[in-house]
Amino acid sequence: QVCISAHRLLKSKRGRGRVVEDNRSRHCPYLDTINRSVLDFDFEKLCSISLSHINVYACLICGKYFQGRGLKSHAYTHSVQFTHHVFLNLHTLKFYCLPDNYEIIDSSLEDITYVLKPTFTKQHIAGLDKQGKLYRAYDGTTYLPGIVGLNNIKANDYANVVLQAFSNVPPLRNYFLEEENYKGIRRPPGDIMFLLVQRFGELMRKLWNPRNFKAHVSPHEMLQAVVLCSKKNFQITKQGDAVDFMTWFLNALHGALGGTKKKPSIVTKAFQGSMRIFSKKLPHPDLSPEEKEALLLTEEYQEQMSESTFLFLTLDLPTAPLYKDEKEQLIIPQVPLFNILGKFNGSTEKEYKTYKENFLKRFQLTKLPPYLVFCIKRFTKNNFFVEKNPTIVNFPITNVDLREYLTEEAQVTEKSTTYDLVANVVHDGKPSEGSYRIHVLHHGTGKWYEMQDLQVIDILPQMITLSEAYIQASPLTQSCVL
Numbered sequence: 266q267v268c269i270s271a272h273r274l275l276k277s278k279r280g281r282g283r284v285v286e287d288n289r290s291r292h293c294p295y296l297d298t299i300n301r302s303v304l305d306f307d308f309e310k311l312c313s314i315s316l317s318h319i320n321v322y323a324c325l326i327c328g329k330y331f332q333g334r335g336l337k338s339h340a341y342t343h344s345v346q347f348t349h350h351v352f353l354n355l356h357t358l359k360f361y362c363l364p365d366n367y368e369i370i371d372s373s374l375e376d377i378t379y380v381l382k383p384t385f386t387k388q389h390i391a392g393l394d395k396q397g398k399l400y401r402a403y404d405g406t407t408y409l410p411g412i413v414g415l416n417n418i419k420a421n422d423y424a425n426v427v428l429q430a431f432s433n434v435p436p437l438r439n440y441f442l443e444e445e446n447y448k449g450i451r452r453p454p455g456d457i458m459f460l461l462v463q464r465f466g467e468l469m470r471k472l473w474n475p476r477n478f479k480a481h482v483s484p485h486e487m488l489q490a491v492v493l494c495s496k497k498n499f500q501i502t503k504q505g506d507a508v509d510f511m512t513w514f515l516n517a518l519h520g521a522l523g524g525t526k527k528k529p530s531i532v533t534k535a536f537q538g539s540m541r542i543f544s545k546k547l548p549h550p551d552l553s554p555e556e557k558e559a560l561l562l563t564e565e566y567q568e569q570m571s572e573s574t575f576l577f578l579t580l581d582l583p584t585a586p587l588y589k590d591e592k593e594q595l596i597i598p599q600v601p602l603f604n605i606l607g608k609f610n611g612s613t614e615k616e617y618k619t620y621k622e623n624f625l626k627r628f629q630l631t632k633l634p635p636y637l638v639f640c641i642k643r644f645t646k647n648n649f650f651v652e653k654n655p656t657i658v659n660f661p662i663t664n665v666d667l668r669e670y671l672t673e674e675a676q677v678t679e680k681s682t683t684y685d686l687v688a689n690v691v692h693d694g695k696p697s698e699g700s701y702r703i704h705v706l707h708h709g710t711g712k713w714y715e716m717q718d719l720q721v722i723d724i725l726p727q728m729i730t731l732s733e734a735y736i737q738a739s740p741l742t743q744s745c746v747l
Contacts, residue, residue, distance in 0.1 A: 293362045293369045295350040299377075301403050303328035306381045307416075307471070307483035310355045314339045322352040322361070325377070330355070334363055341366075358382060376476060383474040385442040393473065394435060397710030400475045408480035410473045411438075412707055414719035416483040420504040422718060424488060426703040427511045428465075429716055430688040430738050432472050433705050434636055440531040441469040450523050457494060458521040464490040465518065481719045507690055507701055507736060508640045515576050536576045538634040540609070541672065544569050547616070547623040572631070577638035577736075580605040581615070582656045602660035605641075609670040630670045637667075637684050639737040644696055651696040658734055662686050662726050665739060684739035691732040704729045 305328060311318050312332035321330050322340045326349040331340035340352055344363035351369065352361050358378045360369040399407045411433060415425040431437055440446050444466055452459045464487040471482045488501050495513060499505050515532055524530030529537075545568040548557040560566050582605060585598055607613050611629035645652045668682040676682075689704040702717035704724060715724045 292371065293351065293360075295362060296369070296371060296373065298349070299325045299351055299374075300327070301377070301478055304377065304380070304478060305483070306355070308485045309489060310486075312339055321355050323355055324349050325351040325353055325360075334361055334366055353377065353381070355381065379476050380474070380478055383470040383476070384444075385470065385473070387443070390439050390442050393438075394708035397707065397712075400477075402480045403478040404480070406480040408477070408721075409707055409710070409714075410475050412705065412714045412716070412721055413472050413477075414481040414716055414721050416481060416485075417718040418483070418485060418488070419502045421484070421488055421501045422701045423505045423507045424491060424499065424510050425484060425718065426690045426701045426716075427507055427514060427736070428468065428484060428487065429472075429703050429705065430690060430736065432469055433688055433707075434535060434738060434740075435708075436535045436635065437531060438469055438473070441466040442473060446531075447522060452521070452523075458517060460490045461494045461514075461517055462521045480721075504697070504699075506644070507692070511577070511638075511640075511736065532576070533574075535636050536634050536638060537574050538578075538630065538637070539572060539574050539632040541611075541629045541631055542571050542573055543611075543627045543629075544571070545625045547625060550623075577640050578609065579640045579642055580658075581608060581642050582654045582658075585654045585656055597655050597657060599657045599659055602658055602665065605658065606667070606670060611670075611672070629672050630667065631672050631675050633667060633671070633675075633679055633682060633741065636738060636740045639739075641734055641737070643692065643733065643735055653692075653696045653699075655733060657731065659730060660686070660734070660737070662729065681741045684741055686729075686737060686739050688736075688738040689729055689732065689734050690736035692735045693733065701735075704732070 304323070304325065306323070309318075310321050311330060312321055313329050315332050317332050320333050322332070322334060323330055324340070324343060327347070329343070331343050331352075332338060334340045334352065341364055344350055344352070350362050350364075352363055353359070354361065358381065360371070360374055361367065362369055393411070397409065399409060401407050415429060417425065447462055447466065450459070450462075468482070468484055468487045471477070491499050491510075491514070492501065494517060499510050499513065515536065519530045519532040522530040522532065524533060546566050548560045548566065552560070580602075583598070583600055586596060608615065609628045609630055611627060614625045614627045617624045617626055641658055643654050645654070663685045665684045665686075666682055667684070668676055668679070671679060671682065685706075687706045687708075691702050691704070692699050693702065694700055700717070702715060705714050705716060706712075707714060713724050713726050713729060715722050
């Protein structure tokens with residue numbers, strides 16, 4: 266078979282040769298050779314031979330990436346050697362037939378460009394939480410947009426669960442589904458942190474794409490940006506801590522979006538609250554009672570009050586018991602959520618030790634965020650090992666009221682103080698060898714789903730409270746669309 270040539274050489278009136286596009290060339294006879302089942306646009310866009318990011322094309326027959334389409338390019342050579350003729354420019358989203366080298370314009374290819382670069386209208390975004398329609402991927406599997414498994418490339422499940430949790434926080438999700446919201450943000454020359462914003466936006470659009478070719482997504486490009494921007498503090502090949510990653514990611518995203526302490530971003534608009542911290546310095550324990558008493562009268566040892574913002578609240582677990590029951594099995598203790606929330610009632614004091622000094626601190630909330638994140642402190646680190654506290658926290662799925670933890674002034678000004686759970690991150694196993702999974706509420710159906718890497722199953726709400734919760738995200742009830 267010989268492809269119809271893309272260009273016809275015509276003579277101009279002046280006798281010079283010029284290239285004119287032939288309308289017949291827009292219809293390619295090789296479109297039926299395209300194999301959509303092998304197309305995967307989740308991975309880094311670089312040539313499989315030269316490893317270059319410049320001018321990369323995807324072969325739509327085998328799914329491999331090649332550079333260029335000129336006579337001596339890798340894509341051209343591949344087309345001749347393997348008789349693969351249809352290619353897609355991954356940057357311009359234009360289709361070409363090689364080796365004849367002409368552009369293909371055909372409406373039947375729109376599903377491929379949409380998978381590569383999904384787009385969302387304001388109307389589409391507004392309806393995401395109002396319907397629970399199942400969609401069928403090209404491979405035949407059905408899925409709910411947003412409830413999509415993320416590939417665990419090696420040991421990145423700690424990052425996957427955080428990304429999945431944030432993809433189900435509507436204001437954050439809606440902001441990143443529309444590229445126009447952040448496309449115009451100016452960053453200093455050579456700044457790499459904005460790559461984090463771009464990759465997170467791309468991942469959000471893939472997770473919520475109703476026209477996927479497969480019912481799972483690989484976060485490969487997103488995680489590569491994480492490795493680069495965190496200077497390898499967080500890696501794909503080494504297990505990390507979900508809370509550490511979340512802390513870095515929220516702050517990095519806020520900064521990359523142009524946010525500062527005074528200038529808000531979508532991150533602080535969604536998650537930032539404020540509290541009062543009352544701090545009192547303690548005398549050194551080796552001092553005599555008389556010396557301690559004398560120091561406590563000085564100004565340095567008087568209680569100081571400060572205001573601070575937060576993106577999440579850390580909840581401390583009581584020390585786990587070491588005794589066993591009659592059958593020689595360790596007893597797994599349980600504690601109600603409101604017991605560990607007592608840390609923020611303004612009267613509970615806790616001692617904090619630094620290298621040189623000790624302090625007594627108490628906390629009280631002054632402003633509640635639209636979305637509240639709890640981090641339950643399960644891991645204790647010392648010089649020798651990391652110990653995990655297996656205590657199960659008994660928490661209600663809905664109507665967690667925090668009014669009593671607010672200052673008197675804030676109780677007057679805050680209209681809504683109750684939260685409903687929307688995401689629950691769980692750590693299973695030993696501290697260094699464990700794995701992560703997440704429970705997510707799908708607003709459209711009102712059902713809960715458990716996601717662990719590529720596995721997605723529905724789950725009863727009652728089962729969520731039996732897990733070793735690590736991170737929890739909850740919106741104010743007035744913000745939640747149910």
